[in-house]
Amino acid sequence: MDTSSVENGMITRSDLPLRVINSSPEAVAKAKKRARLSFRQIRTENIFNKTLILMGLIMVILVVGIFLTLVVQSLPSIKALGPKYLWGKVWDPVQDIYGAWPFLLGTLLSSFLALIISIPFSISVAIFLGEYHPAGWLPNLLKNAVELIAAVPSVIFGFWGLAVLVPIVRTFESHIGVAPVGVGIFSSSLILAIMIIPYAASLGRSMINLVPSHLKEAAYGLGATRWEVIRSVVLPYTKSGLFAGILLSLGRALGETMAVTMVIGNTSLIPKNIFAPGNTMASVIANEFTEADKPVYLSALIELGLVLFLVTVVINMIGKKIIDRFTND
Amino acid sequence: MNIDSVKFRLGKNRGFQILIYVLAFACVVPLLAILLFIIKAGITKINWHFLVNIPKPVGETGGGIANALVGSIIIILVASVIAIPIGILAGVYLSENRKSKLAYWTRLSTDILQGVPSIVIGIVAYFWLVKPLRGFSALSGSVALAIMMLPIVVRSTEETLKLLPPSLKEAALALGMPFHRVIFKVVIPVGIGGILSGVMLSIARITGETAPLLFTAFGNPYLSFKLTKPMQSLPLLIFNYATSPYNDWHDLAWGASLILLVWVIFLNIFTKIITRKWKVQL
Numbered sequence: 001m002d003t004s005s006v007e008n009g010m011i012t013r014s015d016l017p018l019r020v021i022n023s024s025p026e027a028v029a030k031a032k033k034r035a036r037l038s039f040r041q042i043r044t045e046n047i048f049n050k051t052l053i054l055m056g057l058i059m060v061i062l063v064v065g066i067f068l069t070l071v072v073q074s075l076p077s078i079k080a081l082g083p084k085y086l087w088g089k090v091w092d093p094v095q096d097i098y099g100a101w102p103f104l105l106g107t108l109l110s111s112f113l114a115l116i117i118s119i120p121f122s123i124s125v126a127i128f129l130g131e132y133h134p135a136g137w138l139p140n141l142l143k144n145a146v147e148l149i150a151a152v153p154s155v156i157f158g159f160w161g162l163a164v165l166v167p168i169v170r171t172f173e174s175h176i177g178v179a180p181v182g183v184g185i186f187s188s189s190l191i192l193a194i195m196i197i198p199y200a201a202s203l204g205r206s207m208i209n210l211v212p213s214h215l216k217e218a219a220y221g222l223g224a225t226r227w228e229v230i231r232s233v234v235l236p237y238t239k240s241g242l243f244a245g246i247l248l249s250l251g252r253a254l255g256e257t258m259a260v261t262m263v264i265g266n267t268s269l270i271p272k273n274i275f276a277p278g279n280t281m282a283s284v285i286a287n288e289f290t291e292a293d294k295p296v297y298l299s300a301l302i303e304l305g306l307v308l309f310l311v312t313v314v315i316n317m318i319g320k321k322i323i324d325r326f327t328n329d
Numbered sequence: 330m331n332i333d334s335v336k337f338r339l340g341k342n343r344g345f346q347i348l349i350y351v352l353a354f355a356c357v358v359p360l361l362a363i364l365l366f367i368i369k370a371g372i373t374k375i376n377w378h379f380l381v382n383i384p385k386p387v388g389e390t391g392g393g394i395a396n397a398l399v400g401s402i403i404i405i406l407v408a409s410v411i412a413i414p415i416g417i418l419a420g421v422y423l424s425e426n427r428k429s430k431l432a433y434w435t436r437l438s439t440d441i442l443q444g445v446p447s448i449v450i451g452i453v454a455y456f457w458l459v460k461p462l463r464g465f466s467a468l469s470g471s472v473a474l475a476i477m478m479l480p481i482v483v484r485s486t487e488e489t490l491k492l493l494p495p496s497l498k499e500a501a502l503a504l505g506m507p508f509h510r511v512i513f514k515v516v517i518p519v520g521i522g523g524i525l526s527g528v529m530l531s532i533a534r535i536t537g538e539t540a541p542l543l544f545t546a547f548g549n550p551y552l553s554f555k556l557t558k559p560m561q562s563l564p565l566l567i568f569n570y571a572t573s574p575y576n577d578w579h580d581l582a583w584g585a586s587l588i589l590l591v592w593v594i595f596l597n598i599f600t601k602i603i604t605r606k607w608k609v610q611l
Contacts, residue, residue, distance in 0.1 A: 048509035055418040056435040063438040124352035145357045151597045153537020155564045160569040194359045213572035224344035255446025257540040
């Protein structure tokens with residue numbers, strides 16, 4: 001038998017005729033070199049594979065590291081203040097009284113107000129681009145313009161808000177008879193509303209594109225008008241997707257720092273109404289972090305950061321889950 | 330009128346169509362207002378002196394933003410050097426190992442990182458670099474921005490490579506090419522358009538970031554090239570001068586805003602062009 005045989009799934013070469021080995025020094029050197037080269041290649045291969053795994057690992061380490069850093073650094077305040085820190089109503093670092101409620105309330109008020117203002121606009125953009133005019137130069141222009149809103153740096157939104165929007169809000173406030181401060185929760189909600197339109201709009205648009213055309217055609221075939229198709233086919237079908245888009249823009253609004261810091265007025269008092277100045281979690285960190293001279297003060301601010309981190313992570317995860325389920329269906 | 334009549338339904342249809350058109354195009358109004366206002370307020374401030382001088386103290390007219398321009402460029406370059414290789418390789422890892430356990434966690438971490446508020450990343454960078462090194466530094470700012478860049482680069486790399494036909498990679502492997510050479514010579518060059526647009530997008534994103542720099546790069550009224558010292562950057566300068574009570578400084582901030590805006594918009598348009606040229610989906 002002069003072909004190789006298969007034993008236990010392995011090819012053995014025992015039956016092959018012996019190879020004549022050239023043992024001249026040049027040939028040996030050549031073979032050695034070749035062996036070294038292929039060893040090196042295997043080693044590079046292994047190193048490369050390990051590098052890839054390491055890079056994947058880095059992302060995980062980063063997130064775990066961020067979380068652990070926040071937890072460890074906020075331990076002093078968690079120990080000293082306990083859970084009642086979160087609903088403490090007074091924030092007075094000079095007298096060592098720390099209560100996060102004014103900032104939690106400020107964050108919730110400004111974000112949800114912004115959400116309510118922005119929803120009609122972002123859904124309209126989504127319907128316009130997804131249903132009425134999916135292609136063409138004008139819709140393209142609108143799409144690019146809306147995406148450009150997301151590109152404008154938040155500090156520029158803040159500066160514009162301070163110079164243009166705040167005076168307008170002040171006039172408006174004096175007309176309706178509240179203290180004309182200008183800066184406050186309302187102004188920051190307006191700015192936030194503009195800033196978060198693109199997130200819900202672009203996601204909503206891609207969701208509306210996913211609506212199967214046979215569903216819409218069936219409705220048209222029954223004699224439905226375009227609005228009726230949108231109302232009773234497109235919107236119900238994309239409900240969860242649109243909700244996810246709104247959730248993701250809420251995540252953005254909660255964490256937004258600079259624009260809010262510049263127009264919210266920065267007081268640590270509980271806002272009495274939506275026109276009053278206040279502070280959000282992010283803005284109080286931005287304002288007071290470098291001034292915090294006591295360990296508990298600093299750590300209380302970091303605890304705010306921890307809360308912000310956890311809340312945005314949860315909101316984003318829920319949003320992502322909904323989108324995944326929607327696109328996989 | 331009968332609400333089921335065809336006339337009413339058609340009218341309702343028309344009415345809602347107009348409402349949606351109006352609301353959709355109303356979104357452009359604030360954008361235009363911001364662009365026009367910044368251009369109007371900023372264009373008169375920008376001249377050669379504005380670009381090559383550093384800010385003057387309050388009360389003296391003139392002065393420029395050279396320190397912020399240089400600082401922004403340095404901080405962004407260092408952040409890119411840190412984030413781009415890690416991001417691309419992590420993206421390659423995700424596209425090569427779609428089913429592994431670590432890939433699941435990496436993907437989850439990338440998603441989480443994308444949603445982390447920038448101010449939180451600033452806090453963390455403060456404890457990772459500023460405190461151990463005993464002082465604010467440009468390097469810590471770069472690291473904070475690099476963390477913000479990573480998820481965008483990872484995601485765009487993964488999404489691009491996922492779309493490549495597997496036959497391409499298999500052909501290269503069948504020719505006996507080592508795996509790392511397949512990645513560097515075949516996979517990445519073919520997907521470079523998508524990867525590049527992700528990189529540009531991430532740079533555009535961090536160019537305007539202020540919050541992570543507040544407690545890291547901190548800002549510096551003088552021109553500085555040292556990575557271990559505080560450094561000014563455009564968004565920081567805008568924030569500090571915009572919230573100051575002095576008109577001279579406001580003027581400076583308007584000029585800086587215009588430059589930052591043009592820079593960011595330019596990057597975005599550039600990304601769009603790349604995306605269209607390579608027909609990548611982001």
